[in-house]
Amino acid sequence: MPKIQNRFEVVANRKLCPRFYCLSLRAPSIRAKVLPGQFVHIRVTEGLEPFFRRPFSVYRAKSTVDVFYEPIGPGTRLLSQKRPGDELDVLGPLGNSFNPPPKGTKQVVMIAGGIGIAPFLILSDRLKNKGCEMILLYGGRTKAHVYPMKEFKQNGVKAFVSTDDGSVGVKGRVSELFKKISLDPKTTMLYTCGPHAMMHAVQRFAREKGLRCEASCEEVMACALGACLGCSIRTTKGFKTVCYDGPVFDIQEVIF
Ligand SMILES: Cc1cc2nc3c(=O)[nH]c(=O)nc-3n(C[C@H](O)[C@H](O)[C@H](O)COP(=O)(O)OP(=O)(O)OC[C@H]3O[C@@H](n4cnc5c(N)ncnc54)[C@H](O)[C@@H]3O)c2cc1C
Ligand code: FES
Structure with a gap:
């Protein structure tokens, strides 16, 4: 699919909670094409520093293209x-992009750590009214990393929160929330994004329970077009680039 490169107007740049912002761009050409899990590569300055663009998952693509960032x-x-x-x-x-849940899926579970929540609002927008129960298990470091998630709730997503210090939700890691979900491998599909340690734990959990799971991976990027190989990760099928082969992988392929 041809890539779009253009200058787009900032419509809003709101602080959603002490740690996270949401930037909205008037970018109709990108909005019309983007799929859940895809990202945009943004040049954040007219100057030379920082030299490279920065990658951000598309958080939402309704009237604007939104990115959620820390x-x-x-x-x-x-x-x-x-x-x-x-x-x-x-x-x-x-x-x-994320693959749609296979036929027969009754429960879609999004497991996010910190800024890893970014690709999941657009996923819930696209899966809304498709007949699956949607659950978000979100792990943040502290209360400052948790926001009301109103848009998720409007999409019918049931959200459960954990924080490392217990300032909101359950105290501990997001794995404390695994008991909230059904473990039927025939009807449950997991999607995850977050720090490596968290996704590694999700990988073990999914393997043990036989659950299907896709992971959106992050690496520091330069070209974001598959040319420099700077974002390569190890997988069971050899090295793969996060920007071109990913960022979404079957979690059992990724070597964390
Ligand atoms: C596909 C993809 C999607 C992303 N989506 C989002 C998003 O939606 N919202 C968001 O806030 N961030 C997202 N990121 C991460 C974001 O691109 C980096 O946080 C950003 O480039 C940091 O730039 P900086 O100049 O502010 O900080 P830098 O000085 O470049 O980085 C600050 C610190 O973070 C580390 N770091 C930078 N990038 C990454 C990374 N990808 N993984 C792990 N550590 C990193 C650096 O090594 C450094 O220690 C995404 C990254 C990728 C690859
Ligand atoms: S950033 Fe250059 S290959 Fe991925």
Whole structure:
């Protein structure tokens, strides 16, 4: 599929909770094409620093293309300073996408850690009214990493939260929430995104219970077009690039 590269207007850049922002872009050409799990590669400055674009999952593609992000370094901090009317150079949509749940699936479970929640709102938008129960198991570090998730709830998603310090939801890791879901491998499909340690735990859980699971992986990226091989990860089928072969993989293929 041909990639779009263009300058798009910032419509909004809102702080959703102490740690996370949501940036909305007027990008109709990307909005029309993007699939859940795909990402955009954003040039966050007109200057030379940072030199490389930064990759962000598409969080939602309704009237605007939204990305959900945490300012953690120079690129994301610059992004947090963008105001409505500013323009950003965006390349996308990039990468593969989540596969729809197989026929017969009754329960879709999204397991997210921190900013790993980003690809799941668009997934729930597309699966809404498709006859599956949708569950989100979300693990954040503290209360500052948890926001009301109103849009997920409007899509009918049942959300369960854990925090490392117990400031909201269940105290402990997101694996504390695994007991909230049905374990029937014929009717349950898992999708996950988050830190490697969390996804490794999800991989073990899915393997033990025989559950199907797709993982959206993240690596530091340069070209995001499969050319530099900088984002390669080890899989059971050899090295694969997260930007071109992924970011979505069958979780049992990934060597964490
Ligand atoms: C496919 C994909 C989708 C992504 N989606 C989102 C998203 O929706 N929202 C969001 O906030 N972030 C997302 N990221 C991560 C985001 O791209 C990085 O956080 C961002 O590039 C950081 O840029 P920076 O200049 O602010 O910080 P940097 O200075 O570049 O990085 C800050 C720190 O984070 C580490 N880091 C940077 N990128 C990654 C990464 N991908 N994985 C692990 N550690 C990393 C660096 O090594 C450094 O220690 C995604 C990454 C990929 C590959
Ligand atoms: S970032 Fe260049 S191959 Fe993936």
